[in-house]
Amino acid sequence: MSNIPGSAGLVLVPGVRHLDEPAAVYEAMLTGWENQQKSRILSLSTIGPRTALLRRFAAFTGSYPWSWTASDVEDFTVSLTSVSGGRLAPSTIRGYHLVLRMFCDYLIDPRYEWVRQCRDRFGQVPSQVCHEWNTVAHLSDYEGRPTRRPLSYDEVQQLFDYLDERVERIAVSGRKGALAALRDAQMIKTAYAYGLRRTELCRLELVDLRPNPHMPEWGTYGSLHVRYGKATRGSTPRRRTVLTVPEFDWIVAGMRQWVEQARTIFRPADHPALWITERLTRVDGAFLERRFSRARAGAGLAPELTLHCLRHSYVTHLIEFGYPERFVQDQVGHRYASTTAIYASVSNDFKNQTLRNALHRIYARAPKTTVPQENR
Known part of the structure; x- marks a missing residue:
């Protein structure tokens, strides 16, 4: 037995x-x-x-x-x-x-x-009742909602402008909430600047802020150590380090302002979380989704855009900036390059520019051929 x-x-x-x-x-x-x-x-x-x-x-x-x-x-x-x-x-x-x-x-x-x-x-035995003719075949690489897409550069700027204006408006009015508005703005910007998932963003702690030896002027904001990356079923969370990239270096000033000035006003004592609420609890996913939905509506963006769309935007924009696919894959923590490809949706402007560069590379350098007089 x-x-x-x-x-x-x-x-x-x-x-x-x-x-x-x-x-x-x-x-x-x-x-x-x-x-x-x-x-x-x-x-x-x-x-x-x-x-x-x-x-x-x-x-x-x-x-x-x-x-x-x-x-x-x-x-x-x-x-x-x-x-x-x-x-x-x-x-x-x-x-x-x-x-x-x-x-x-x-x-x-x-x-x-x-x-x-x-x-x-x-007097009976079990058998395999599922076969290729009565089960759903996996024919498409991506089966998510077609409305889920990356934000354009203008939409990202529109969202960030609204977040900044909201902080300014509350601060000028003298009402409470400017500090919370600043936190919300920085959280959403961080999601985009590092291509983070919701849980990855919420579970960040101060110790996860890491320097990049190649950019000492960024201090401890040269990279993020993600310890709660998406796990495969039955496994522990996957870890990775996400580097700050030059195109998103604006995030460094925002992180400094939040960590070194704004966060301390909450009097968090020894609370390890990077993002904390007014009640000194860790920001959770539902809270973050509500704040993003409010910001999206205030900025006048399409209601089908979600916080996760910022991660799609990050992948797309890194590719448009010219970063190698393997670098992008490591940044966002995808096991397979095919998964990263699903996230990418480069703009028409980028594709047109890529084609122009290819045309110039192939045809502009080609030597002109002189046709003999007798063949004219």
Whole structure:
């Protein structure tokens, strides 16, 4: 009998008769798969939704895994794409299919002995019910909303002008809130200047401000050490260092003003967070999204633009500035260059200028050919 995590022998007690044996075996299957995933150091936030989906699928089919068929998957998918099912996005449905496929792979793997258990108990065995003809294929590199895009240079400037004017307006009026407005402005500018995700921005601490030995005049604002980068499922957050680039050197003055002058007015004592609220708590993602939405509306920008669009803008603008793709990839923490390419959406002006440069490089330097007189 196998003793590897998730095997039937570890979750089914031999010799015990259950009042509802099918239900008991199914619960043991779910427990075994949870144990198998825990042994791979997957988080509970990953395992929990997967188990919930399997229960939902079993309730939909009204049967247990050893009776599931490919047509059950097809009927389930149709229900997900119907009006009553909420018409889920293809990427979401593909994720559901992946969970079902992984669970079936687990059940039919002989090392876990579920096939033998089902054959001996029910005279049926589980099979792989997900195949290429009844599951969503990943045909597109990017399945996000088409409205999500980088901001143009003018839109970035429009947003930043509004943020600065708001700070000035509150300060001149004598009302409270100028310090908070300055913090909000600097947070949003930092998101763009370093291409940060929301969590990465919120979890920054003072110790994450690092110098760049090649630019000592920037002091401790030559780079940011990101310790809470987006992790792959089941893994710990990924770390990276994001360098301040010359085109965004304006961020240095803003960071100095916030860290060395404004932040101290909050009297944060030994609070480590770079961004703190008036109540001396760490700024969280929901708070940041609300402040960005308010700034976007105040600046008169399109409502579909999100804080994450500033990260798209950062990638696009670095490429337009001429930075190598590998540098951009490392700056934003993408594992694959193809992911960085999805974020990039260079402007028509940039493409036209690139074409002009290519035309000049190829044709302007080509020696003129003299046609012989007899061939004229």
